[in-house]
Amino acid sequence: MHPLTTADQPPGTGSGPRSRPRWWPRFNSTLRSTALTARLGRALGIAISISLLTGLLSLYQYEPWSWLPAPATPAWGYRATQGVHVAVGTATIPLVLFKLWSVYPNAFRWPPFRSVKRVLELLSLAILIGSILLQLITGFLNVLNWYPFPWDFVSVHHYVAYVVVGSVLLHIGVKLPDIRYGLQTKLPEGDVLTEIPWNENPESHSIAGDLPPPVTPGISRRGVLTAAGAGISIVVVTSIGQALTPLERIGLLAARQPSKGPQGVPVNRTAEEAQVSAATIGADWTLQIDGPRRYKLTLAEIEQQAVHEARIPVAAVEGWSIHATWRGLRLLDVVERAGGNADSHVRVVSFGVGGFRRSEIFGPQLSHALLATHLNGERLNLDHGYPLRLIAPNRPELLNTKWVSQIEVL
Amino acid sequence: MGYWRLVLAIVGVLIVFYGIVNLLVHIPIQTLAWVAVWLTAAVLVHHGLVSPVVVAVSTLLRRLIPDRGRRYVQAALITAVPVTLIAIPMIYRQGSQPPSKALLLQNFTANLGLLLGIIAALCLVGYAIRVARDRSPTRGR
Numbered sequence: 001m002h003p004l005t006t007a008d009q010p011p012g013t014g015s016g017p018r019s020r021p022r023w024w025p026r027f028n029s030t031l032r033s034t035a036l037t038a039r040l041g042r043a044l045g046i047a048i049s050i051s052l053l054t055g056l057l058s059l060y061q062y063e064p065w066s067w068l069p070a071p072a073t074p075a076w077g078y079r080a081t082q083g084v085h086v087a088v089g090t091a092t093i094p095l096v097l098f099k100l101w102s103v104y105p106n107a108f109r110w111p112p113f114r115s116v117k118r119v120l121e122l123l124s125l126a127i128l129i130g131s132i133l134l135q136l137i138t139g140f141l142n143v144l145n146w147y148p149f150p151w152d153f154v155s156v157h158h159y160v161a162y163v164v165v166g167s168v169l170l171h172i173g174v175k176l177p178d179i180r181y182g183l184q185t186k187l188p189e190g191d192v193l194t195e196i197p198w199n200e201n202p203e204s205h206s207i208a209g210d211l212p213p214p215v216t217p218g219i220s221r222r223g224v225l226t227a228a229g230a231g232i233s234i235v236v237v238t239s240i241g242q243a244l245t246p247l248e249r250i251g252l253l254a255a256r257q258p259s260k261g262p263q264g265v266p267v268n269r270t271a272e273e274a275q276v277s278a279a280t281i282g283a284d285w286t287l288q289i290d291g292p293r294r295y296k297l298t299l300a301e302i303e304q305q306a307v308h309e310a311r312i313p314v315a316a317v318e319g320w321s322i323h324a325t326w327r328g329l330r331l332l333d334v335v336e337r338a339g340g341n342a343d344s345h346v347r348v349v350s351f352g353v354g355g356f357r358r359s360e361i362f363g364p365q366l367s368h369a370l371l372a373t374h375l376n377g378e379r380l381n382l383d384h385g386y387p388l389r390l391i392a393p394n395r396p397e398l399l400n401t402k403w404v405s406q407i408e409v410l
Numbered sequence: 411m412g413y414w415r416l417v418l419a420i421v422g423v424l425i426v427f428y429g430i431v432n433l434l435v436h437i438p439i440q441t442l443a444w445v446a447v448w449l450t451a452a453v454l455v456h457h458g459l460v461s462p463v464v465v466a467v468s469t470l471l472r473r474l475i476p477d478r479g480r481r482y483v484q485a486a487l488i489t490a491v492p493v494t495l496i497a498i499p500m501i502y503r504q505g506s507q508p509p510s511k512a513l514l515l516q517n518f519t520a521n522l523g524l525l526l527g528i529i530a531a532l533c534l535v536g537y538a539i540r541v542a543r544d545r546s547p548t549r550g551r
Binding site: 029100156164219268 | 411414415416417418419421422423424425426427428429430432433436437441442444445448449450452453456457460461464465468471472477480481484485486488489490491492493495496497499500503506507508510511512513514515516518521522524525529
């Protein structure tokens, strides 16, 4: 027996178009209602707006425009926005599934393709649902450093975001009257949402006039919202510890435990992944500084000059972050000695292999940046970028170039 | 309202096209085909597998469990969905990363068990209170 046909209470209450086949699914659960959907949709709209804004901000942080350098204050800026981006994105996964549950009967209108308009609507809904699920799933997989898909995560995540947001706006436009009805109606009183649209359903309030509110024999609609909210809250509270240090101890669902990283900070890209080993850094390692006045610094000179300390958080695009104490040389001092100044654009080059082996820094972040030799009181270990790494406030972790070999004043 | 609906729809369609054009320009077409496969699979798996299972489970609950108890079972299951959903990929991937990343080091099976246990216990307590109240001579609500 098909589960859908047995789904919701006895079939054939006399409603619905006459011609549909007997096996066509019927949904009689009184829980579903546009009043419930509109409330879930409102939460989803807010979540998607936050994800969009923090996502675009992250994109800018990775490649700031030269006329608008990324600020250095607050130092925890990226920590907060990206922590929110990942937390909200994670919470949106179950939220969107609850929303889809609430409108599932709409997929079973009879006849399925009644008009060109309906076909177009179904197509746009397929794009909306597919793109939002794709976006959320791959985003979460990225947090887990898990790439079972063959495309570059960042660019697809960026462009699919426009497909999601555009589809959502179109959807809001199409559904505006329903949204209005749903939000203006008290939750227990809203029409039951079934596979029969309200304007064809003789049992809807809109057609039958004043009716007693539908009876929900099991859990109530309010109960559904409360339980869903509770489940989503548990996910957020038990995973946000990867960005909100005081909650790390209850981070039962936190992918990262930042304080468990070596020297108190997790590593995003290991020395092994960048093909860096102690052997590639010989005793004769020097830092090459290119600019109007080229010069070199030996390891001994660098360690001698590394006296500046700063508290700068490390914040990664995957949403984890933690505060750390750094010691090193001020990058600006090094740049000025090469003939540059606080207005220079500076390129920091790594001898590591692969992506993010160079980054550019300019504006306020340049003035606040360190070339760090020490992390939390210890000499940087190899995974953290020994012998020398860049660290600047409000700057994504991957741009804080590790295993620095060369500074170019542009 | 009609005016706003039109504006929303037009702006929405334009943004969708902006995204699609960017995908076509920046992503190789073979790769993009895989994006389309994932996108389609997501819809099919949700509508063809996940939702029917949910409907089947709720039908079973309705047949097997009386209304008073069912409320609490439903509340427990709904609360458990987000937690389980997030935990499963982490269970699958736990221990897969270099230790220095401090990533997926936890025993997420145990963590999920703990969270589900707490949810089940709370709902059981709620049900017990309900039963006790229904039985009390004053039949207080």
